[in-house]
Each structure stands twice: as C-alpha cells, then as structure tokens.
Amino acid sequence: MTRLTADIIKDVPSKISDLDHELEKRIGMNMRDFACYAMDVPANGIDFNGYDVAIVPVTSGKGIIGGFSSSVAAALKTMGMRSFITSSCDVAGISEAFSSGADIIFMADDERFIALNTRTRSFSDNIWSTAKGYVTALRLAEGGLEGKRVLVIGAGRVGTEAVKILRAEGASVDVTDILPHKAEALGSRYDNVRAIRDVEEAIRNNPLILNASPGMIRGDLIQKGAVISSPGVPYAFDEEGERRAKVIIHDVLSLGVAVMAVASICLSLFGIPADSVIAEKGVTL
Ligand code: 2YC
Numbered sequence: 001m002t003r004l005t006a007d008i009i010k011d012v013p014s015k016i017s018d019l020d021h022e023l024e025k026r027i028g029m030n031m032r033d034f035a036c037y038a039m040d041v042p043a044n045g046i047d048f049n050g051y052d053v054a055i056v057p058v059t060s061g062k063g064i065i066g067g068f069s070s071s072v073a074a075a076l077k078t079m080g081m082r083s084f085i086t087s088s089c090d091v092a093g094i095s096e097a098f099s100s101g102a103d104i105i106f107m108a109d110d111e112r113f114i115a116l117n118t119r120t121r122s123f124s125d126n127i128w129s130t131a132k133g134y135v136t137a138l139r140l141a142e143g144g145l146e147g148k149r150v151l152v153i154g155a156g157r158v159g160t161e162a163v164k165i166l167r168a169e170g171a172s173v174d175v176t177d178i179l180p181h182k183a184e185a186l187g188s189r190y191d192n193v194r195a196i197r198d199v200e201e202a203i204r205n206n207p208l209i210l211n212a213s214p215g216m217i218r219g220d221l222i223q224k225g226a227v228i229s230s231p232g233v234p235y236a237f238d239e240e241g242e243r244r245a246k247v248i249i250h251d252v253l254s255l256g257v258a259v260m261a262v263a264s265i266c267l268s269l270f271g272i273p274a275d276s277v278i279a280e281k282g283v284t285l
Contacts, residue, residue, distance in 0.1 A: 054097030154213030
C-alpha cells in the first residue's frame with residue numbers, strides 16, 4: 001500500500017466533516033453508518049460514544065507521518081467515538097493507552113495499520129477494511145455487483161483483498177498490475193478472476209473499476225458513465241476522467257479507518273489474517 005505523506009493527509013482533519021456530509025448527500029449514509037453497513041452491523045447497533053479510542057504514534061521504520069494520528073483521531077471523533085492521541089509513542093504509548101482504559105488502540109508502523117480491541121482481543125486491519133469499504137461503496141454506487149464484471153487495477157495488498165471480497169459478492173474480476181505476475185498469481189489462484197496484461201484495453205472495456213494502484217489513470221480511456229471506487233493514493237484522475245465517469249469514490253484515509261473501527265468492534269475473531277478469511281466466509285453478527 002502506498003505510504004501516506006504529511007502533504008497528502010494535511011487537509012483530513014479540517015475536511016473530515018465535509019467528507020461526512022458529502023457521503024451523506026451522495027449515498028444517504030454518513031461515514032459511521034456506511035461503515036456499519038459495510039460490516040453488516042445494524043444501524044445504531046453500536047454505541048460509538050461508549051468507546052474510548054487511543055491512537056498511538058509509532059516511530060519505527062520510516063517514522064511518524066505528520067498529521068497521521070490527528071487524521072485518524074478526527075475520523076473516529078466524527079463517528080462519535082472518544083478518540084485521543086497518546087502523548088508517548090511506541091510501547092510507552094501502548095501502555096499509556098491501556099492504563100487510560102482505551103477500549104480500542106489504533107497504531108500503524110510501515111507494515112501494518114491495526115485497530116486492537118482491548119475488550120474482545122480482536123483486531124482489524126486497514127488493508128482489509130479499506131478493501132471492504134471500497135468494494136461496498138462500488139456496490140452501492142452500482143446498485144449491486146452480483147454477476148457483474150469488475151476491473152481491479154493494482155494487485156497489491158488492497159487490490160488483492162478487493163479481488164477476494166468482490167468474488168465473495170458474486171462478481172467476476174479482471175485484475176491488472178504493473179507487475180503482470182502479481183495479477184497472474186490471482187488469476188491462477190481464484191476462478192472468476194482473469195489476469196489482464198493490457199491495462200489500457202482493460203480500462204476501455206470495463207465500466208466498473210476498483211483502482212487500488214498509486215498510478216495516474218488517463219481520463220480518455222474511461223468509459224462514459226463508468227462507476228469508479230478508488231482507494232488508491234494519490235488521487236488518480238484528471239478532468240477528462242471526472243467528466244466521463246458517473247462517479248469516482250475516493251478519500252485518502254478516513255473510509256478505511258471507519259470500517260476498521262466497526263470491524264474491530266463486531267469481529268470476535270482474534271485478528272483478521274492478511275488473507276482475510278472473513279472476506280471469504282462473510283461476517284454475521
Ligand atoms: O505516524 C505514525 O504513527 C506512522 N508510523 C504511520 C505510518 C503509516 C504507514 N502506512 C501508510 O501510510 C498507509 C496508510 C494508508 C495505512 C496503511 N498504509
């Protein structure tokens with residue numbers, strides 16, 4: 001997954017309520033209700049205000065990303081959770097979170113971004129949650145994915161989870177990646193999944209796209225009326241693409257965080273392995 005930068009996320013805290021209202025206007029659900037919908041949690045099934053959520057800055061590897069913790073905190077607060085950023089980082093921050101009675105602890109190093117539920121010992125993962133959120137957004141925008149063909153651009157960790165979740169929803173998948181072997185690995189592992197080498201041809205032929213790649217997508221390739229769900233960072237579309245597409249769903253962090261929060265509460269499994277067994281078995285409360 002592309003590593004965020006302070007510049008990419010600099011507006012998240014100030015723009016989070018606009019995003020929430022935009023979502024409400026477009027799909028009739030705010031971020032919190034959308035995340036519940038994505039996780040099959042009944043509306044009002046969770047008392048969000050009853051959750052103290054700690055975000056622990058992590059200095060390992062490439063270190064802290066300016067604004068990352070405050071962006072996560074802002075998204076969680078918008079959902080009605082009581083979020084706070086620990087004053088310490090790393091292990092000291094985790095112990096601070098525990099001793100302050102945090103119910104859920106959000107933390108990210110360069111490899112993984114998780115939400116650990118201290119009450120149920122389950123945790124959710126940003127990769128899977130982002131894929132789940134963006135497949136759900138595509139389904140809502142398209143009015144259902146059963147029996148449809150979706151093009152997934154990018155066979156990285158989010159794209160791979162999205163392929164699995166799309167299959168679990170009854171869609172057929174064309175997948176393409178700048179490294180063809182990554183798409184071919186998915187094509188040979190799953191039926192109803194085809195690896196496509198010519199990405200331009202694939203974009204021209206598919207009106208349903210989930211973009212999980214960091215690359216730009218030329219607007220002149222996009223079909224008129226295309227429905228595009230795009231967790232890929234940075235934003236990939238030019239004016240021509242925006243003119244042609246019926247809808248392009250994109251945000252840089254908050255939708256994945258919202259699904260993580262709900263997933264960490266409603267999943268009693270200990271963790272969600274990267275191969276997202278949940279996505280294939282479905283989640284029922
Ligand atoms: O500020 C901090 O605590 C840093 N350790 C956060 C590092 C996040 C690295 N991961 C990413 O940038 C992307 C995010 C979209 C979530 C997953 N990968």
